[in-house]
Amino acid sequence: MTPGSVLADEPLVRWDWVGDHLRYIWNLLVQHLELTFIAVGIGFAIAFVLALIALQWRPVYTPVNAVTGIMYAIPSLALFVLLVPITGLTTLTAEIALVSYTLQILFRSIVAGVDGVPDSVRESAAGMGYTRRRQLWTIELPLAVPVIMSGLRVATVTTVGLVPIAGYLGSDQGGLGQLIFTGLNRFFNTPLLVGAVLTVALAVVLDLTIVSVQRALTPWARRRGAES
Amino acid sequence: MNFLHEVFVWFNDPLNWQGTNGIAHRLLEHLALALAALVIACVIAVPAGLLLGRSRRKGSVAVNVANVGRAIPSFAILALGVIWIGIGYRPALIALVLLALPPIFVFTFTAVRQVDPATVEAARGMGMTEASVLRKVQLPIALPLMLDGIRLSAAAVIATTTLAALVGWGGLGRYIVDGFAVRDFVQVFGGVVLVAGMVLVSEAIFTLLLRFAVSPGIRRQRAPRRRQRRRDRPTAEVVERVVGA
Amino acid sequence: MTDPEPAVGPEHQPGTVSQPEHAADSMIELAHVGKIFPGSARPAVGDLSFVVPEGEIAVLIGPSGCGKSTTLRMINRLIEPTSGTITVAGRDVHAVPAHELRLGIGYVIQQAGLFPHRTIAQNIGTVPRLLGWDKQRVGGRVDELMELVGLEQDLAERYPSELSGGQQQRVGVARALAADPPVLLMDEPFGAVDPIVRARLQGELLSLQQRLHKTILFVTHDIDEAIRLGDRMAVLNVGGVLEQYGPPTEVLAAPASEFVVEFLGAERGLKRLSLIPVSEAKLDPGPVVASSSSTSDARAVLDRERSDWVVVVDDGRLLGWVGEADLGPGTGRVGDAPVRPFAIRLRRQATLREALDTLISSPNRVAVVVDDDDRYLGLLDVTRIGDEIETVDP
Numbered sequence: 001m002t003p004g005s006v007l008a009d010e011p012l013v014r015w016d017w018v019g020d021h022l023r024y025i026w027n028l029l030v031q032h033l034e035l036t037f038i039a040v041g042i043g044f045a046i047a048f049v050l051a052l053i054a055l056q057w058r059p060v061y062t063p064v065n066a067v068t069g070i071m072y073a074i075p076s077l078a079l080f081v082l083l084v085p086i087t088g089l090t091t092l093t094a095e096i097a098l099v100s101y102t103l104q105i106l107f108r109s110i111v112a113g114v115d116g117v118p119d120s121v122r123e124s125a126a127g128m129g130y131t132r133r134r135q136l137w138t139i140e141l142p143l144a145v146p147v148i149m150s151g152l153r154v155a156t157v158t159t160v161g162l163v164p165i166a167g168y169l170g171s172d173q174g175g176l177g178q179l180i181f182t183g184l185n186r187f188f189n190t191p192l193l194v195g196a197v198l199t200v201a202l203a204v205v206l207d208l209t210i211v212s213v214q215r216a217l218t219p220w221a222r223r224r225g226a227e228s
Numbered sequence: 229m230n231f232l233h234e235v236f237v238w239f240n241d242p243l244n245w246q247g248t249n250g251i252a253h254r255l256l257e258h259l260a261l262a263l264a265a266l267v268i269a270c271v272i273a274v275p276a277g278l279l280l281g282r283s284r285r286k287g288s289v290a291v292n293v294a295n296v297g298r299a300i301p302s303f304a305i306l307a308l309g310v311i312w313i314g315i316g317y318r319p320a321l322i323a324l325v326l327l328a329l330p331p332i333f334v335f336t337f338t339a340v341r342q343v344d345p346a347t348v349e350a351a352r353g354m355g356m357t358e359a360s361v362l363r364k365v366q367l368p369i370a371l372p373l374m375l376d377g378i379r380l381s382a383a384a385v386i387a388t389t390t391l392a393a394l395v396g397w398g399g400l401g402r403y404i405v406d407g408f409a410v411r412d413f414v415q416v417f418g419g420v421v422l423v424a425g426m427v428l429v430s431e432a433i434f435t436l437l438l439r440f441a442v443s444p445g446i447r448r449q450r451a452p453r454r455r456q457r458r459r460d461r462p463t464a465e466v467v468e469r470v471v472g473a
Numbered sequence: 474m475t476d477p478e479p480a481v482g483p484e485h486q487p488g489t490v491s492q493p494e495h496a497a498d499s500m501i502e503l504a505h506v507g508k509i510f511p512g513s514a515r516p517a518v519g520d521l522s523f524v525v526p527e528g529e530i531a532v533l534i535g536p537s538g539c540g541k542s543t544t545l546r547m548i549n550r551l552i553e554p555t556s557g558t559i560t561v562a563g564r565d566v567h568a569v570p571a572h573e574l575r576l577g578i579g580y581v582i583q584q585a586g587l588f589p590h591r592t593i594a595q596n597i598g599t600v601p602r603l604l605g606w607d608k609q610r611v612g613g614r615v616d617e618l619m620e621l622v623g624l625e626q627d628l629a630e631r632y633p634s635e636l637s638g639g640q641q642q643r644v645g646v647a648r649a650l651a652a653d654p655p656v657l658l659m660d661e662p663f664g665a666v667d668p669i670v671r672a673r674l675q676g677e678l679l680s681l682q683q684r685l686h687k688t689i690l691f692v693t694h695d696i697d698e699a700i701r702l703g704d705r706m707a708v709l710n711v712g713g714v715l716e717q718y719g720p721p722t723e724v725l726a727a728p729a730s731e732f733v734v735e736f737l738g739a740e741r742g743l744k745r746l747s748l749i750p751v752s753e754a755k756l757d758p759g760p761v762v763a764s765s766s767s768t769s770d771a772r773a774v775l776d777r778e779r780s781d782w783v784v785v786v787d788d789g790r791l792l793g794w795v796g797e798a799d800l801g802p803g804t805g806r807v808g809d810a811p812v813r814p815f816a817i818r819l820r821r822q823a824t825l826r827e828a829l830d831t832l833i834s835s836p837n838r839v840a841v842v843v844d845d846d847d848r849y850l851g852l853l854d855v856t857r858i859g860d861e862i863e864t865v866d867p
Contacts, residue, residue: 074424120585124585124645128603139588161300161301161304184307193311196311200308203299
């Protein structure tokens with residue numbers, strides 16, 4: 001422990017406290033995951049619809065990009081706080097904010113993924129007799145999966161990191177952020193450490209999970225190299 | 229409408245500009261921390277990116293590590309920093325530097341890698357020393373993409389610095405935290421406007437930098453080409469957007 | 474005599490088109506087809522009309538900007554014409570929805586455009602699946618096609634990225650043939666592979682055509698490819714102007730305009746030679762002697778033909794040649810003398826161009842021509858080949 005730390009009087013981790021509160025910690029972890037998945041799920045659904053529209057009508061892209069970009073630029077703390085007078089100190093507030101942070105990255109990823117499909121593949125599909133709809137769903141979107149999943153990765157991990165900040169809004173919010181704020185407010189190392197470490201761990205685990213899902217979904221990208 | 233008017237009044241009140249909690253002071257505080265974090269991150273990430281990007285070995289390990297680095301939540305790091313160092317600006321500085329590192333590194337690395345090997349080889353063939361090749365050929369060509377990475381980091385850092393107020397420090401986040409505590413949303417909004425303004429100024433500075441520091445020959449290459457068909461592609465920015473505030 | 478003068482034949486004016494006799498035989502018909510892209514001052518394709526008879530390979534060739542690719546893509550409506558009508562198999566292409574039209578036309582492009590996320594078998598089976606064939610039928614057809622284009626069965630479950638360029642092109646062709654369309658559109662399909670592979674693929678396309686008799690419209694910028702593959706060639710000028718349309722031998726022998734002459738390039742005569750099999754040339758019967766005849770008969774032939782060697786055949790089959798000195802004094806059978814093999818032996822289907830090339834690069838002055846059973850057909854030398862260049866084919 002470095003001197004000067006306000007919390008220096010405390011031992012680093014009081015394991016007995018951890019033991020007593022295992023159930024509590026577990027519930028917060030679950031809540032954290034729920035908040036994350038709901039936010040990313042809704043964000044993806046909205047972004048997907050917007051992306052389909054933007055792919056069909058190109059002029060839509062710029063305004064949507066700008067609006068979602070502005071939403072992303074607002075500091076998370078500020079957005080949580082500013083929504084309070086509108087939707088109160090509830091989970092809804094947190095979810096609205098979390099969803100809006102995922103929108104820009106997911107929107108851009110989906111559009112970029114479909115755009116990135118090689119022209120020759122598009123041309124041969126059209127030339128073979130695919131309708132626009134079938135081509136989009138069976139050819140372009142599957143091929144866009146790598147880029148889309150990249151965006152999903154970033155969105156998920158970002159959300160995991162933002163959920164704790166919602167804990168500022170009140171004692172039933174923020175998943176693992178509860179532990180962090182408890183620790184900060186009561187000058188108590190243990191929950192702070194547990195909350196922070198678990199948040200980081202959760203982010204990394206989800207990141208790696210999505211990477212493996214992506215690899216599983218794209219068997220063709222794994223096999224490279226031509227034989228003569 | 230009423231609300232916006234109140235915000236306008238808040239900005240206009242000269243009292244709000246003075247003193248420790250005045251706009252002027254908070255702005256400078258915020259700027260100082262953000263700038264410090266950005267500079268430190270650049271000092272670490274840019275040389276690392278340049279060196280690893282130039283080397284012929286596969287850099288995928290470094291990039292993978294950096295990508296995992298992107299997954300780490302700033303707020304959690306901030307909290308961990310508090311444990312080790314205490315409240316104040318130091319844990320915030322560490323958290324912000326860690327936030328800014330991955331994009332700067334990845335963009336610099338990619339930027340150097342993408343320089344046409346033929347150009348580099350021609351430079352060596354002409355008799356340039358390795359240092360000259362880096363300075364006169366690779367760096368100028370890689371500059372735009374590098375600046376893109378730093379620009380992204382700057383925006384993220386400016387926004388995330390607001391979190392420092394949660395651990396007892398100052399900066400523009402103070403308006404958000406203190407405003408919320410007394411339900412003074414005018415103050416909160418004012419703080420947000422200031423942060424957003426700072427981000428916009430940062431973007432403008434980088435746009436100017438891109439205009440003046442980058443050779444016109446490179447700049448023209450980056451301009452989106454007129455396509456006779458529909459699409460114009462979003463650039464590298466898409467997936468590189470950093471874990472924000 | 475060096476270059477033959479460019480012969481702009483009197484009966485061939487610019488825009489001459491050798492139309493097939495029976496319109497009912499036509500599979501693809503373009504009538505006054507034009508295309509102007511929005512924002513363009515000049516049309517990409519002007520007023521273009523021609524007919525491709527059923528079962529033939531028609532090649533569209535011309536410099537860049539001549540609209541050959543655009544024309545091809547108007548046939549399956551990847552590009553919509555701004556004027557004129559296009560008819561395929563008797564039906565106007567606008568009579569059905571575009572995607573339905575395309576399901577019935579095979580389409581092969583230069584980069585193949587294989588679907589990276591599907592296996593080779595799935596790629597080939599694309600159109601049948603779209604048409605609703607059941608899995609078994611599709612599987613059988615895929616096996617059939619892979620064999621047809623020369624792909625080993627174990628490639629079926631691989632992905633396109635694992636195949637070489639040549640193999641990918643074969644998959645592209647197989648995929649286009651899957652639903653057995655009567656018409657194939659090919660846009661520089663062999664342009665992206667190296668010359669050796671390209672030559673092989675061209676040969677395979679020709680043998681495939683022998684079996685399948687599809688109607689193929691083939692776009693290329695390679696004049697040698699056009700000459701080799703085409704039953705007919707359409708030479709297009711910038712803006713889709715049809716300068717000449719006819720069989721390659723005709724275009725080469727009697728170019729319709731200065732443009733065509735320039736486009737065919739130098740060595741037009743030599744190019745024609747690559748279309749003429751050796752057996753069609755006027756061969757020199759030569760000093761032939763049966764192996765059973767006597768040496769005195771042989772010497773008589775030597776005197777008559779003013780030659781110092783004779784060709785020896787046995788019941789029509791070539792044995793070789795015998796020089797005057799080897800005949801020896803006195804009598805005996807020619808067959809008992811030391812018979813030497815010819816250095817250059819040409820099969821009947823070798824082209825005159827190959828013959829010329831071989832003759833020029835060897836110290837020999839003469840080559841012997843035989844058929845598939847080694848029966849002697851005649852002799853060929855450089856002068857005779859030169860005579861062929863001068864004849865104008867009908």
